[in-house]
Structure formats: C-alpha cells, structure tokens
Amino acid sequence: MVERVRLVAEVDVAILILRICSYASQFLPSPGYTLDKIRGVSLADVRKTCDETADSLAAISAAAHGRGSLIRIQNLAFFGLRCHIEGKTTAFWEVLSRAIRVAQSIGIHSDVSNSRNFVDEIDQEMERRTFCNLYIWDNLLSRQLDYAAFIPASLRPDSWSQVKLTRNGGGESMKFGFDAPDPFTERLLQARLADFWRSVGPLQSAEYDMVLGEERYDKFCCEYLTQLPPAFAIVDADKRWDKRLPKLPLQRQLLHIAIYDSLCWSFRPLLLLRDPQLVESKPLPTYKRVLLGSQEKVLAVAALRAIDGVTQLHALLGGTHARFAGLVFSTFEAAVVLVYLCIDPMFPKENHSTSNTNTDALQAGIGKVTRQGCLQAVQGALKRLRMLAETNSMADIGASTLTRLLNKVSENSTKTDTGKNTNEMVMNQNQNQGVGNPSTTTTTTTIPKPTSSQLGAIPAAGEIGNWIPYEPADVRSINDFTSMSETSTVGDMVRWPSFNPSSMDSQSDFASMNSMQDMQSNYTTSMINFGH
Numbered sequence: 001m002v003e004r005v006r007l008v009a010e011v012d013v014a015i016l017i018l019r020i021c022s023y024a025s026q027f028l029p030s031p032g033y034t035l036d037k038i039r040g041v042s043l044a045d046v047r048k049t050c051d052e053t054a055d056s057l058a059a060i061s062a063a064a065h066g067r068g069s070l071i072r073i074q075n076l077a078f079f080g081l082r083c084h085i086e087g088k089t090t091a092f093w094e095v096l097s098r099a100i101r102v103a104q105s106i107g108i109h110s111d112v113s114n115s116r117n118f119v120d121e122i123d124q125e126m127e128r129r130t131f132c133n134l135y136i137w138d139n140l141l142s143r144q145l146d147y148a149a150f151i152p153a154s155l156r157p158d159s160w161s162q163v164k165l166t167r168n169g170g171g172e173s174m175k176f177g178f179d180a181p182d183p184f185t186e187r188l189l190q191a192r193l194a195d196f197w198r199s200v201g202p203l204q205s206a207e208y209d210m211v212l213g214e215e216r217y218d219k220f221c222c223e224y225l226t227q228l229p230p231a232f233a234i235v236d237a238d239k240r241w242d243k244r245l246p247k248l249p250l251q252r253q254l255l256h257i258a259i260y261d262s263l264c265w266s267f268r269p270l271l272l273l274r275d276p277q278l279v280e281s282k283p284l285p286t287y288k289r290v291l292l293g294s295q296e297k298v299l300a301v302a303a304l305r306a307i308d309g310v311t312q313l314h315a316l317l318g319g320t321h322a323r324f325a326g327l328v329f330s331t332f333e334a335a336v337v338l339v340y341l342c343i344d345p346m347f348p349k350e351n352h353s354t355s356n357t358n359t360d361a362l363q364a365g366i367g368k369v370t371r372q373g374c375l376q377a378v379q380g381a382l383k384r385l386r387m388l389a390e391t392n393s394m395a396d397i398g399a400s401t402l403t404r405l406l407n408k409v410s411e412n413s414t415k416t417d418t419g420k421n422t423n424e425m426v427m428n429q430n431q432n433q434g435v436g437n438p439s440t441t442t443t444t445t446t447i448p449k450p451t452s453s454q455l456g457a458i459p460a461a462g463e464i465g466n467w468i469p470y471e472p473a474d475v476r477s478i479n480d481f482t483s484m485s486e487t488s489t490v491g492d493m494v495r496w497p498s499f500n501p502s503s504m505d506s507q508s509d510f511a512s513m514n515s516m517q518d519m520q521s522n523y524t525t526s527m528i529n530f531g532h
Contacts, residue, residue: 011061012071018054019078022047026085031320054079068102070123073130076102080137085325087394093141100134100150110156128161129184132191139194143265154195161188180241181231186251189232190258196224197262208269210291216266217298225259225361234259234361253313257330260306263362264337267299271340293349294366300341300348300374301365306334307377314384322388322395332398335381338374339405347371378406
C-alpha cells in the first residue's frame with residue numbers, strides 16, 4: 001500500500017529525484033554501463049517517464065504552494081541542466097529565470113534569509129550555495145545570450161557561501177585536515193570570477209577600447225588570479241590533496257577553463273578592429289597597433305590553454321562523458337577564436353609585450369604563439385569534436401562548422417601564397433630583362449617585400465582584403481553550430497551570426513552562445529556577414 005503524500009515538500013523531493021534521474025540518464029550508456037536499458041526498460045522510456053511524471057507533479061506542487069522552496073529551486077536547476085546538455089540554451093535560460101524567481105520569493109537572495117528564525121545554519125548554507133550556482137549560470141548565460149542578467153547586482157556579503165562553516169565542522173571533512181580545499185571551493189571561485197567580470201567587464205555593444213581592455217586584464221591578474229588558493233592556482237597548483245580528494249583535479253580544470261573562457265570573452269571584441277572599412281576610415285596610432293598585436297597574442301594564449309584544459313578534463317573523465325556540454329562549448333569557442341586569428345596570414349605580429357610579468361599568468365606563453373601551433377590546436381579541437389559527435393549531436397554540428405572555417409583559412413592561405421609567388425615571378429622577369437636598378441639585374445635572388453609585421457604596423461586595407469572573407473556564402477561560420485536559436489550570440493561584445501532554427505529541429509536552442517551576431521549588428525561588414 002502506498003502511503004498518501006500530505007506535504008508539498010514531499011512532492012518537491014519526488015520531483016527532484018525524477019529530475020536527477022532524467023539528467024543522469026543522459027550520460028548512459030557509458031563504459032561502466034554499456035546497456036541502453038535499465039531492467040529491461042529503454043533509456044528513452046526512462047527519460048520520458050521521469051520527465052512526464054515530474055512535469056505533472058510540478059504542476060500539483062505549484063498549485064498547492066505557489067511561493068516555492070529550496071527543494072523546488074534545486075529541481076528546477078536540474079531541469080535546466082537537462083536542457084543545457086541537450087543544447088536547448090534558451091530553454092535553460094527560461095528555467096533559470098523561474099528558479100531565480102522562486103529564490104527571490106523565499107528571500108534567499110538577501111539578508112532577510114538570515115533573520116528567519118526557523119532556518120538553521122545548515123539550511124542557510126544550502127541556500128547560499130544554491131543561490132551561488134544560480135548566480136554563476138545567470139552570469140554565464142546572460143553574457144553568452146547578450147541578455148540582461150536576472151540578478152542585477154553582485155552578491156550581497158551575506159549571500160556568499162561560508163565554506164569554512166562545513167569544512168571545519170567535523171565528521172568526514174576533518175580527516176583531510178583544515179588546509180584541505182572544501183568541495184564547494186571551485187563553485188565559490190567561479191562565483192567570484194563572475195562577480196569580477198560583472199564589475200569591470202566591457203559594456204554591451206560598446207566599441208572596443210584596447211587601452212581599457214589592457215587595464216581590465218591587468219586588474220584581473222592582480223585582483224583575481226593572484227588571490228586563487230594554492231590548490232587552484234593557474235601556475236604550479238598545489239596538488240598534494242589530489243589523491244585524497246579525487247574530484248579536486250576535475251574541479252581545478254573546470255575553473256581554469258572558465259578563467260580562460262572569460263579572458264577570450266574579454267579580448268574577443270578586438271577582432272572587430274580587423275574590419276577593413278574600419279582600418280581604412282580610422283587608422284590606429286602606432287602605440288595602439290603594438291598594443292593590438294600584443295592583445296591578439298594574449299587572446300591566442302587564452303584560447304590555446306582553454307583547448308588544452310578541455311583535453312586534460314576529458315582525460316580525467318576517462319575519455320567518456322561525451323555529452324557533457326562543457327567539453328563541446330569550450331572546445332568550439334576557443335577553436336573559432338584561433339581560426340579567426342589565423343585567417344590573417346601575418347598573425348602573430350612582432351611586438352613587445354606591455355604586460356607585467358610578475359602577475360601576468362599568460363606571459364610565459366605569449367612568446368611561443370605561432371600560427372602553425374594555433375592551427376594544430378584547431379585540428380586537435382576538430383578531432384575531439386568529431387570523436388564526441390558519435391554520441392553528441394552538438395559536437396557533430398560544431399565539427400561541421402569548424403571544418404568549413406578551416407577550409408576558408410586554407411583557401412585564403414592558398415590565395416596569399418599564389419599572389420606572393422606571382423609577385424616573385426614578375427620581379428625575376430624584370431630583373432632578367434634589365435628592368436630597374438642595374439645593380440640588381442645580375443642576381444636572381446628575390447627580395448621579399450617588407451611585411452607590415454616587419455614594419456611594426458598593422459596591414460593596410462588592401463592587404464587585409466586578401467584574407468577577409470567577403471562573400472556572405474563563403475562560411476556559415478557558427479551558423480550550423482551555434483545559432484540554433486533566434487537569439488544566437490556569444491557574449492556581451494562579440495556575437496556570431498543568427499541561424500534559422502527550423503533547420504535544426506529540436507536542437508534549435510544550442511550554441512546560441514557561440515555566434516557573431518553582435519559583430520554583425522554593430523558593424524555590418526562583409527568580414528563577419530556569414531549569411532546563408
């Protein structure tokens with residue numbers, strides 16, 4: 001006999017269990033469980049039953065208690081993660097808004113939560129940690145979709161998780177010692193990362209100012225990177241707890257990937273300055289040309305390390321978890337940045353770094369950036385996407401789009417090489433015919449024309465025309481991969497072009513975080529107009 005449920009909280013707990021089961025089933029089959037059934041029931045039927053039952057119970061719970069509870073926030077969070085893993089970014093955003101509304105209705109976003117006598121310390125800490133996750137996702141999606149954040153300001157001082165409360169509270173945590181990182185440390189650092197960029201990040205749709213960009217970067221190195229705990233440091237992280245805390249290496253990689261992704265977002269708008277019309281109409285002074293070249297290298301290093309971080313994370317996962325959305329998104333976004341940098345055959349340009357070597361975490365890699373190395377990293381990213389594509393439709397779309405972009409780079413490189421060879425042939429013919437300075441007619445050595453990088457300047461508009469893709473139909477860029485929603489964007493500053501969602505069926509919301517639409521809307525140039 002089934003006992004009658006009398007409390008709304010019991011219904012919410014049942015919904016939470018169903019949402020967790022539905023989300024977890026997305027990672028099956030796996031190397032540890034190779035069957036596509038559970039006790040004779042197909043995984044598709046398991047998911048369908050979990051979702052339908054959870055939806056029905058959610059309607060009952062909302063009707064019985066409209067205000068909600070912490071458990072309801074958590075089941076909405078898992079529902080959103082399920083949408084995210086399926087590539088339904090817009091649906092994830094909508095579910096997140098519901099979760100934040102519930103959180104605000106019960107007061108866990110403000111100091112009011114601390115004055116509720118019926119909430120003990122453990123429950124308050126659970127509320128803080130839940131709201132901290134909502135804050136991370138809100139910041140991430142609002143930046144990627146170019147929407148206004150649901151949580152308009154930074155977290156209040158009393159809303160931050162008090163990790164010491166549980167780490168030193170006794171029990172299992174005590175056996176690792178007081179210096180061991182708390183299991184929630186990574187999420188707290190992610191929240192502080194979001195808080196930093198929200199306070200100093202570039203304004204939406206604002207023209208990129210490379211001087212301000214450099215100041216933001218220096219501030220980030222000094223105020224955030226230098227404050228990371230030793231176990232999460234970017235350089236020479238303390239790994240003494242890794243064997244005793246098996247999830248710590250995974251958490252470290254997740255944080256590092258998030259850091260490099262945020263740096264890519266901060267510097268990515270500089271790609272707008274490659275617009276030939278902009279270069280011709282508003283030529284940059286020399287010092288800004290040098291600064292631009294330096295920031296291009298910083299952007300490249302951040303993208304390279306993001307790809308390397310994903311490689312390490314995937315290895316730590318045993319090469320499995322192919323449906324984990326972070327593997328696909330971070331791989332693709334970083335690879336696209338590198339492709340756009342490598343479209344310029346003169347990248348990287350020679351310049352002197354202006355960064356502070358004492359605090360600049362990327363300084364060591366700047367001098368090692370090469371165009372060939374970037375293209376090899378893109379090839380590695382493409383290989384990973386193709387491997388993930390066996391069970392992940394998002395990765396399949398990403399691999400297809402990245403292949404198109406690489407083909408464009410190859411075409412432009414061929415055109416550049418052909419033009420260079422033609423010029424050399426004409427020069428040799430003129431020399432053999434005695435044209436030009438008589439002192440040079442007796443030699444067959446070809447003297448190459450000085451490049452802009454050798455002159456310490458950016459290329460002229462005519463030079464840029466050799467590698468900027470002018471034809472709208474040349475590359476659909478992120479279209480196939482990223483903008484499977486009507487609001488496809490990649491960030492506050494730099495979006496990728498929109499895509500017709502009808503051609504992607506149920507995946508219409510995926511990759512809205514990876515488009516160049518705001519480049520297109522702010523500067524309607526053929527450089528980034530990847531039409532259909």
